[in-house]
Amino acid sequence: MLRREITRSYIFILLGVLLAMASCRSSQPTFSFGKRPSGLAVDTSQRLLEKAFLKKSRKLDRVARRLERRNARYAKTHVDRKVARVIQVARSYRGTPYRFGGTTRIGMDCSGLLCTSFKTIDVTLPRNSTDQSKFGRTVRNHEIREGDLVFFGANKFSNRITHVGMVTDVKGKEQVTFIHASTSLGVIEDNLYSNYYQKIFIKAVRPKI
Numbered sequence: 445m446l447r448r449e450i451t452r453s454y455i456f457i458l459l460g461v462l463l464a465m466a467s468c469r470s471s472q473p474t475f476s477f478g479k480r481p482s483g484l485a486v487d488t489s490q491r492l493l494e495k496a497f498l499k500k501s502r503k504l505d506r507v508a509r510r511l512e513r514r515n516a517r518y519a520k521t522h523v524d525r526k527v528a529r530v531i532q533v534a535r536s537y538r539g540t541p542y543r544f545g546g547t548t549r550i551g552m553d554c555s556g557l558l559c560t561s562f563k564t565i566d567v568t569l570p571r572n573s574t575d576q577s578k579f580g581r582t583v584r585n586h587e588i589r590e591g592d593l594v595f596f597g598a599n600k601f602s603n604r605i606t607h608v609g610m611v612t613d614v615k616g617k618e619q620v621t622f623i624h625a626s627t628s629l630g631v632i633e634d635n636l637y638s639n640y641y642q643k644i645f646i647k648a649v650r651p652k653i
Contacts, residue, residue, distance in 0.1 A: 526565045526567075526591075526653050527590055527591035527653070528590075529564060529565055530561045530562055530564065530565055530591060530610070531561075531590060531591065531610070531612045531623075533560070533561045533564045534557060534558070534561040534610060534612070534623050534631075535612065535623060535633075537549065537552055537557060537560075537561075537631045538623070538631050538632065538633070539630060539631060540552045540625070540630055540631045541630040542625050542626060542627050542628070542629075542630050542631075547559060547560050548560075552625045552630070552631055553625050554573060554607050554608050554609065554624050554625045555569075555570075555571060555572050555573045555576055555608055556571075556625070557610075557623070557624065557625045557631060558576065558593065558608060558610055559571060561610070562651070565653070567651070567652075567653055569651070573595060573605050573606065573607060573608035574605050576593060576595075576608055576649075576651075577593070577595045577605050577608070577646075577647070577649055578649075579593075579649065579651050579652060580593070580649040580650045580651040580652050581649065581650055582647055582648065582649055583648050583649065583650050584648075585648065586617070587648075588611055588614065588620055588636075588648050589611065589614055589650075590611050590612060590613065590614060591610065591611060591650070591651070591653070592610070592611045592648045592649065592650050592651075593608055593609070593610055593611075593648065593649045593650075593651055594608065594609050594610070594611060594622050594636060594645065594647075594648050595607070595608050595645075595646045595647055595648070595649065596608070596609075596641065596644045596645055596646060597644050597646050598644070599643075599644060600643040600644055602644075603646060605646055607624065607644075608624065609622040609623055609624030609634075610622055610623055610624070611636070611648070612633060618635075618637040619635065619637070620635065620636040620637060621633050621634070621635060621636070622634060622636050
């Protein structure tokens with residue numbers, strides 16, 4: 445009888461230990477080695493990566509656009525300052541008499557005026573108007589701006605360049621002032637759209653600065 449009681453007690457104790465072990469095992473995390481993540485997990489991770497990449501890409505695009513605008517503003521300001529300097533120097537020669545081959549205040553010819561003025565910003569123009577017409581790119585009439593070179597022929601029937609000036613002010617569609625050394629009046633400023641100059645105007649060129 446006593447042995448039966450002891451045996452029963454051992455059985456209860458053993459069952460208790462087994463239940464406790466089972467409880468502990470179930471509370472511990474389970475790990476699966478070599479098991480691939482589900483399709484949903486892969487899709488979610490991929491979407492998160494794509495979203496992060498897109499966000500970074502957009503940020504880089506914004507930075508690139510800002511740098512591009514800043515560089516463009518700097519380049520334009522840099523050129524404008526040079527053009528302003530050339531115009532200032534050219535205007536300082538107003539009233540100087542015309543002299544063929546002249547490059548001083550004693551006398552100045554049309555191409556000499558531009559050579560002397562551009563030299564102050566370390567730009568060397570060709571010495572004659574024909575070669576100066578090739579120093580840069582041709583611009584359309586509505587694109588003309590300060591600093592552009594304007595070329596003329598001897599008369600309305602001629603396409604051979606014989607005279608040159610430089611645009612000093614653009615106030616409107618037909619209010620474009622240019623400075624040049626006139627054979628009869630010396631260094632003066634005139635309106636490009638006056639009847640006389642429109643008849644002999646050939647083209648405008650933006651010089652390489």
